Amino acid sequence: MHPALSVIIFSTTSGAGYGLLALLGILTPFDALSQDRIFGFAALALALAAITIGLLSSLFHLGHRERAWRALSQWRSSWLSREGVAAVATYLPAGLFGILWVFYGSISPIAGVLAALGAIVTVCCTAMIYRSLKPVPRWHNGWVLPNYLLAALMTGALWLAAVLQFFAPRPAVTLLALVATAATALVKIGYWRFIDGETATSTTASATGLTNSGPVRLFEAPHTSENYLLKEMGFQIARKHAAKLRRIALTLGFGLSFLLSLVALLTSGGLAAAAALLAAPLGMVGIFVERWLFFAEARHAVTLYYGQAAV
Amino acid sequence: MTSLPERPSPKRLGLVIDLDICVGCHACAVNCKEWNAGGVSAPLTDLAPYGVEPDGVWFNRVHTFEVGEGAEGRTVHFPRSCLHCAEPACVTVCPTGASFKRAEDGIVLVDEDLCIGCKLCSWACPYGAREFDEDVGVMKKCTLCVDRIYNETFAPEERVPACVATCPASARHFGDLGDPESDVSKLVAERQGYDLMPEMGYAPTNKYLPPRPRQRSAGCTGAAAALPPAQPAPQGLLGWLDRLLSR
Numbered sequence: 001m002h003p004a005l006s007v008i009i010f011s012t013t014s015g016a017g018y019g020l021l022a023l024l025g026i027l028t029p030f031d032a033l034s035q036d037r038i039f040g041f042a043a044l045a046l047a048l049a050a051i052t053i054g055l056l057s058s059l060f061h062l063g064h065r066e067r068a069w070r071a072l073s074q075w076r077s078s079w080l081s082r083e084g085v086a087a088v089a090t091y092l093p094a095g096l097f098g099i100l101w102v103f104y105g106s107i108s109p110i111a112g113v114l115a116a117l118g119a120i121v122t123v124c125c126t127a128m129i130y131r132s133l134k135p136v137p138r139w140h141n142g143w144v145l146p147n148y149l150l151a152a153l154m155t156g157a158l159w160l161a162a163v164l165q166f167f168a169p170r171p172a173v174t175l176l177a178l179v180a181t182a183a184t185a186l187v188k189i190g191y192w193r194f195i196d197g198e199t200a201t202s203t204t205a206s207a208t209g210l211t212n213s214g215p216v217r218l219f220e221a222p223h224t225s226e227n228y229l230l231k232e233m234g235f236q237i238a239r240k241h242a243a244k245l246r247r248i249a250l251t252l253g254f255g256l257s258f259l260l261s262l263v264a265l266l267t268s269g270g271l272a273a274a275a276a277l278l279a280a281p282l283g284m285v286g287i288f289v290e291r292w293l294f295f296a297e298a299r300h301a302v303t304l305y306y307g308q309a310a311v
Numbered sequence: 312m313t314s315l316p317e318r319p320s321p322k323r324l325g326l327v328i329d330l331d332i333c334v335g336c337h338a339c340a341v342n343c344k345e346w347n348a349g350g351v352s353a354p355l356t357d358l359a360p361y362g363v364e365p366d367g368v369w370f371n372r373v374h375t376f377e378v379g380e381g382a383e384g385r386t387v388h389f390p391r392s393c394l395h396c397a398e399p400a401c402v403t404v405c406p407t408g409a410s411f412k413r414a415e416d417g418i419v420l421v422d423e424d425l426c427i428g429c430k431l432c433s434w435a436c437p438y439g440a441r442e443f444d445e446d447v448g449v450m451k452k453c454t455l456c457v458d459r460i461y462n463e464t465f466a467p468e469e470r471v472p473a474c475v476a477t478c479p480a481s482a483r484h485f486g487d488l489g490d491p492e493s494d495v496s497k498l499v500a501e502r503q504g505y506d507l508m509p510e511m512g513y514a515p516t517n518k519y520l521p522p523r524p525r526q527r528s529a530g531c532t533g534a535a536a537a538l539p540p541a542q543p544a545p546q547g548l549l550g551w552l553d554r555l556l557s558r
């Protein structure tokens with residue numbers, strides 16, 4: 001599948017924003033974080049800015065941006081529509097939570113929990129868009145939903161730990177970031193092992209129905225140059241590049257942000273702040289690379305008609 | 312509404328494609344392009360049509376496969392277009408209501424005025440039936456020639472999709488696959504017509520007829536196993552020279 005930059009920026013940036021929003025909405029009312037108004041402003045502004053930038057980026061994927069509002073109408077059947085509705089609906093409790101906190105100094109547990117719920121539902125809908133697509137077996141499996149949820153939790157927690165360094169560092173939050181990073185990396189490794197070992201669900205034989213006469217190979221393609229189907233669904237990444245990018249995501253992304261979070265947890269003062277502030281963007285790099293690979297390594301059933309033996 | 316029709320009519324219009332007969336001439340694909348480039352889906356944008364890498368929107372493509380090994384090998388031409396599935400995920404994933412399945416005849420269509428061009432329907436289709444028109448910014452697909460099959464200005468025999476009308480080998484058939492007594496349904500039953508990728512669970516309406524088993528002998532024609540030599544052996548001086556030179 002073609003790794004469209006607009007879609008990858010959307011799910012990684014908004015994912016981090018929703019993770020941060022969910023943590024703020026759940027943890028603040030229980031006094032697990034700072035209730036400082038300026039902290040509230042800084043953290044919520046970061047979360048909402050990330051969410052909004054991501055959502056705006058997703059619009060660049062569309063052929064008709066001015067009609068994007070129509071995508072809110074088919075929530076009965078479409079996960080993409082549900083995602084849109086959940087994303088827009090989350091702004092209401094999130095905005096209320098922020099206004100009450102920043103301007104009135106009052107923490108509303110109801111608004112906070114509703115905002116967190118909206119954030120979690122939105123990330124679930126994003127994951128389900130991919131999870132529900134049967135023609136892409138590398139997406140249509142049980143690894144995808146935990147992958148998206150944990151990535152949002154990991155990046156949200158890393159940013160929360162970073163912002164808290166300027167106010168009142170909380171070891172519990174840094175520990176959460178540490179655990180979430182490890183869990184995300186483990187689930188990602190599990191996903192990679194799964195797609196490397198999976199048995200094909202469809203083959204050229206089942207795609208053509210020529211199942212009784214021996215092996216089926218493409219002899220002649222219908223056209224001489226690439227068409228929309230091949231550009232969009234036939235994107236292929238060389239195995240050696242995929243292996244290299246996996247190592248980059250694991251070391252530079254997950255590994256380094258884990259180690260830096262560990263440093264932030266075990267030290268204090270300037271060193272801890274610097275480590276936490278570096279861990280967050282590195283975690284984003286890791287998620288960005290793994291999300292790019294999530295597309296680049298996914299194979300679509302239509303490629304069976306163009307020479308791919310199995311998907 | 313991208314939910315599927317709650318009470319679909321038993322009528323299921325579709326195509327039956329005979330892989331035994333298709334000669335791979337691409338006439339169906341070309342006539343499809345010709346008709347639809349001027350019909351309800353117009354324009355079917357072409358990008359760099361005279362360039363090194365021409366690209367464009369087509370609803371019908373003919374692939375050619377090689378099946379079997381060695382002496383058992385054979386070439387199968389395989390036309391591919393929208394199958395107008397009974398369970399079309401391309402419709403249910405659509406966030407805007409642009410994609411829909413008609414309750415009255417099962418045809419899957421796109422309302423281009425509602426489409427936002429998110430391309431998700433093309434991801435949801437395993438058969439590659441939907442293509443994005445870059446110039447217009449919307450998704451396009453086979454309409455089963457709705458503007459031909461119900462067109463009362465046409466003679467009744469011309470009210471078939473453009474691909475069916477043009478096939479010089481009669482490898483393509485159009486009809487109601489929901490009616491077990493229709494000609495197409497009988498043909499499917501007789502020839503063991505099948506679904507593509509049934510494992511996807513999309514329940515395609517269009518059916519494909521498998522290539523018939525290869526014939527090993529001329530059998531019933533009554534022809535001799537080998538023909539006599541075309542020319543009698545030369546006689547006399549030429550015969551002597553022929554024998555001499557043939558040594």
